[in-house]
Amino acid sequence: MKIAVCVKYVPEGAARRIDSATKKLDRSGEGTLNPFDANAVEEALRLKDERGGEVVVVSLGPDKAADALRKALAMGADRAVLVSDQAAEGSDLVATSLVLARVLEREAPDLVVFGQQGSDSDGAVLWAAVADRLRLPVVSQAAELTLGDGSLRVKRQTEYGYDVLEAPLPAVVAVSDAINQPRYPSLKGIMGAKRKPQETLALGDAGVDRERAGWEGSRTTVLRLEPPPPRGESRRIEDDGSGAAAQQIVDFLAEKRLL
Amino acid sequence: MSVLVFLEHHDDQITKGSLAILTKAATLGDPDVAGVLVGSGVTAAASQAGKFGAVRVHVRDDDGVAAALPQPRVDVLAGLVREHGYETVLFAASVLAADVAAGLAARLDAGLNWDLVDLAVEDGELVGRRPALGDSVYVSVGWTGTPRLALFRSGSFDPSATAGGEPEVVPVDGELEDFSLAVTMVEQAHAESEGPSIEDADVVVAGGRGLGEPGNFRLVEELADALGGAVAATRAVVDAGWYPYSAQVGQTGKTVSPKLYVAAGISGAIQHKVGMQGANVIVAVNKDANAPIFEYSDLAVVADVHAVLPKLTQLVRERKGG
Ligand SMILES: Cc1cc2nc3c(=O)[nH]c(=O)nc-3n(C[C@H](O)[C@H](O)[C@H](O)COP(=O)(O)OP(=O)(O)OC[C@H]3O[C@@H](n4cnc5c(N)ncnc54)[C@H](O)[C@@H]3O)c2cc1C
Ligand SMILES: Nc1ncnc2c1ncn2[C@@H]1O[C@H](COP(=O)(O)O)[C@@H](O)[C@H]1O
Numbered sequence: 001m002k003i004a005v006c007v008k009y010v011p012e013g014a015a016r017r018i019d020s021a022t023k024k025l026d027r028s029g030e031g032t033l034n035p036f037d038a039n040a041v042e043e044a045l046r047l048k049d050e051r052g053g054e055v056v057v058v059s060l061g062p063d064k065a066a067d068a069l070r071k072a073l074a075m076g077a078d079r080a081v082l083v084s085d086q087a088a089e090g091s092d093l094v095a096t097s098l099v100l101a102r103v104l105e106r107e108a109p110d111l112v113v114f115g116q117q118g119s120d121s122d123g124a125v126l127w128a129a130v131a132d133r134l135r136l137p138v139v140s141q142a143a144e145l146t147l148g149d150g151s152l153r154v155k156r157q158t159e160y161g162y163d164v165l166e167a168p169l170p171a172v173v174a175v176s177d178a179i180n181q182p183r184y185p186s187l188k189g190i191m192g193a194k195r196k197p198q199e200t201l202a203l204g205d206a207g208v209d210r211e212r213a214g215w216e217g218s219r220t221t222v223l224r225l226e227p228p229p230p231r232g233e234s235r236r237i238e239d240d241g242s243g244a245a246a247q248q249i250v251d252f253l254a255e256k257r258l259l
Numbered sequence: 260m261s262v263l264v265f266l267e268h269h270d271d272q273i274t275k276g277s278l279a280i281l282t283k284a285a286t287l288g289d290p291d292v293a294g295v296l297v298g299s300g301v302t303a304a305a306s307q308a309g310k311f312g313a314v315r316v317h318v319r320d321d322d323g324v325a326a327a328l329p330q331p332r333v334d335v336l337a338g339l340v341r342e343h344g345y346e347t348v349l350f351a352a353s354v355l356a357a358d359v360a361a362g363l364a365a366r367l368d369a370g371l372n373w374d375l376v377d378l379a380v381e382d383g384e385l386v387g388r389r390p391a392l393g394d395s396v397y398v399s400v401g402w403t404g405t406p407r408l409a410l411f412r413s414g415s416f417d418p419s420a421t422a423g424g425e426p427e428v429v430p431v432d433g434e435l436e437d438f439s440l441a442v443t444m445v446e447q448a449h450a451e452s453e454g455p456s457i458e459d460a461d462v463v464v465a466g467g468r469g470l471g472e473p474g475n476f477r478l479v480e481e482l483a484d485a486l487g488g489a490v491a492a493t494r495a496v497v498d499a500g501w502y503p504y505s506a507q508v509g510q511t512g513k514t515v516s517p518k519l520y521v522a523a524g525i526s527g528a529i530q531h532k533v534g535m536q537g538a539n540v541i542v543a544v545n546k547d548a549n550a551p552i553f554e555y556s557d558l559a560v561v562a563d564v565h566a567v568l569p570k571l572t573q574l575v576r577e578r579k580g581g
Pocket of ligand 1: 116117124141177353354466467468469470471492493494495496507508509510511512513523524525526527528529530531534544545546547550562563564565
């Protein structure tokens with residue numbers, strides 16, 4: 001069975017990294033594989049172990065995203081496809097979903113797996129847009145995933161408790177960060193990753209018109225940035241490893257009349 | 260600037276979150292505020308929307324859309340936007356609504372802004388406000404055209420009944436896509452194991468994945484016991500089976516507003532934050548100095564839970580005993 005995993009390259013420690021000139025996330029620093037997507041890669045590898053087949057990771061991002069894809073390859077994915085194009089910069093949900101859908105159409109996998117959310121965007125929405133473009137069934141927030149004969153079964157949490165859902169393959173599924181414990185790449189995996197096929201596509205190669213991606217293809221805009229509303233004073237203490245901070249917590253609670 | 264609001268329902272009631280968005284929609288200046296209800300046996304609930312500002316409720320009431328699944332709802336909403344030309348479509352955040360909103364964005368090539376905490380008209384344009392990057396910055400966002408789609412963070416507004424009367428109820432039909440009907444709900448909304456209520460506790464001690472293993476919840480339980488409080492958990496540990504769903508705090512769990520909330524080994528994702536930000540005092544213990552939870556803690560303790568919690572429990576007991 002062929003499984004595609006959509007993974008995102010995100011800035012390391014995403015907080016407070018807005019570039020005030022461009023009003024965008026400052027992506028100049030170091031980046032990494034979105035931690036939530038390690039769960040998606042892990043789940044795909046688990047299913048491959050069970051059923052055999054191929055795991056291909058797919059991403060839209062800057063050239064530097066190739067490093068993040070290599071981490072997925074080191075974990076055990078077979079192949080990576082990165083769409084990287086200046087004209088794709090600034091792609092919002094509508095544009096990103098279009099680009100990914102085009103690549104996924106070309107790959108025609110039996111299953112497409114997404115992570116829970118981007119650590120930089122907290123969107124937790126992309127899969128439903130991609131599934132609509134692919135005209136495939138979608139199931140989100142999967143906490144447990146089992147494959148049947150040409151179908152999948154998912155247990156997932158909503159506001160009211162747990163649902164059990166079934167969908168025929170091919171399908172799109174987004175997994176919760178509790179679904180598994182992602183493996184660490186082994187040394188052998190890291191060495192081997194360099195030799196695995198890594199393809200980089202421009203928008204044209206993926207079959208996407210330039211005006212449907214990037215700033216031009218996006219339907220949302222960022223107008224301005226402001227500091228968050230002030231919150232009461234916040235105090236910070238660091239423990240030296242001995243647990244001595246416990247006394248300071250007690251003093252704080254006493255001061256607030258909470259003891 | 261006609262507005263359509265997705266009205267989610269549960270047990271024959273339109274959700275409080277959806278009614279709150281309807282209330283907000285009614286303040287945007289255009290009296291043409293409509294709702295849409297999709298489900299089986301939902302027609303009776305439509306009239307609830309009138310008091311909250313809806314002049315019209317589109318209702319798709321049939322057994323084929325009984326399960327709370329997003330894709331048939333995308334079909335229904337896309338049809339309504341195309342036929343009636345709604346310029347803005349608003350959603351209260353939920354597992355269902357997020358998937359409906361994103362599917363609709365792709366279907367209509369429409370802009371979707373998410374996690375909004377406010378929406379207002381500025382110089383004739385709609386502008387949304389969204390906290391980003393662990394809420395360390397507030398971003399004003401817009402749309403390049405219509406329809407504009409928006410998903411609001413849970414708890415951003417309260418519903419408020421107005422003098423509104425009975426809304427016009429308009430039945431909706433139309434074909435649903437084959438792929439939209441492919442997912443089946445085998446079992447719906449099954450809440451596992453009941454537990455003590457955490458909503459009324461003055462003190463809540465919550466544990467997350469940083470505890471390392473299920474057995475370490477003992478550290479949280481002992482501290483809660485010493486402080487006379489209740490035990491809560493994050494979705495990550497509930498989904499992993501470490502703790503019951505009834506103890507979960509956050510978007511898909513409970514909302515608590517105790518006098519004191521202690522977060523142990525919790526990263527502080529926004530979906531967790533929306534369930535506990537109303538606490539008077541928040542104390543967080545996390546070994547990662549950059550954990551997002553520290554952005555909204557009154558006392559940020561950079562420490563290992565295994566070192567600090569047992570000592571803290573002991574000191575609290577001594578103090579209370581003496
Ligand atoms: C639609 C949707 C709904 C959701 N609903 C909810 C919800 O209702 N409630 C909820 O909680 N989440 C919810 N989530 C999930 C949420 O996004 C996070 O994934 C989840 O809250 C993370 O749980 P955590 O903090 O326990 O785990 P993690 O994010 O893994 O954080 C663990 C933390 O522990 C720290 N740590 C590790 N070891 C130690 C140690 N020894 N000492 C101290 N600290 C340590 C780490 O630094 C880390 O910050 C939802 C997500 C989505 C997409
Ligand atoms: N640029 C991207 N390329 C590939 N996959 C992505 C991209 N952005 C987001 N994803 C996937 O979509 C999920 C949700 O991301 P988001 O909706 O941005 O929070 C992530 O966990 C990834 O699986």
